[in-house]
Amino acid sequence: MKKRIALIAHDHKKDEMVDLASEYADVLRQCVLVATGTTGKRLAQEVGLTVERKLSGPMGGDLQIGAELADGRIDCVIFLRDPMTPQPHEPDINALVRACDVHDVPCATNIATARLLLSQLVPHHPGHHSHHSHNQP
Numbered sequence: 001m002k003k004r005i006a007l008i009a010h011d012h013k014k015d016e017m018v019d020l021a022s023e024y025a026d027v028l029r030q031c032v033l034v035a036t037g038t039t040g041k042r043l044a045q046e047v048g049l050t051v052e053r054k055l056s057g058p059m060g061g062d063l064q065i066g067a068e069l070a071d072g073r074i075d076c077v078i079f080l081r082d083p084m085t086p087q088p089h090e091p092d093i094n095a096l097v098r099a100c101d102v103h104d105v106p107c108a109t110n111i112a113t114a115r116l117l118l119s120q121l122v123p124h125h126p127g128h129h130s131h132h133s134h135n136q137p
């Protein structure tokens with residue numbers, strides 16, 4: 001069954017999310033994608049991904065994703081939070097990250113961790129170096 005991945009980025013992190021999703025587009029195309037409203041719109045328009053869009057974060061999008069996650073419907077979360085800007089819906093943000101910890105769902109909150117997760121998500125994607133290729137002539 002296809003993995004169901006949640007993609008969420010705060011405004012100052014949306015450019016980085018678009019770049020990350022472009023880089024891992026081959027992996028993401030093999031998954032079912034769900035995103036908060038504005039993040040999903042940008043991923044669809046700028047990367048060409050098919051994304052199920054929830055409400056925008058401040059309107060409850062994080063909570064909608066958290067509810068799906070609590071139901072066991074989300075396999076992995078990439079949540080690029082902005083650590084420098086206070087958010088009006090901070091309780092919702094914390095609720096989603098907490099739900100990941102409660103249900104032991106992988107959650108990347110920065111690019112470095114996101115790369116590690118995405119590179120492990122689907123076996124044998126083109127960017128993944130096969131162990132067998134190293135000693136080939």
Ligand SMILES: O=C(CO)COP(=O)(O)O
Pocket residue numbers: 008009010011035036037038039040055056057058061062093
């Ligand atoms: O605020 C967000 C996550 O907390 C993201 O929402 P948008 O993708 O709608 O900007």
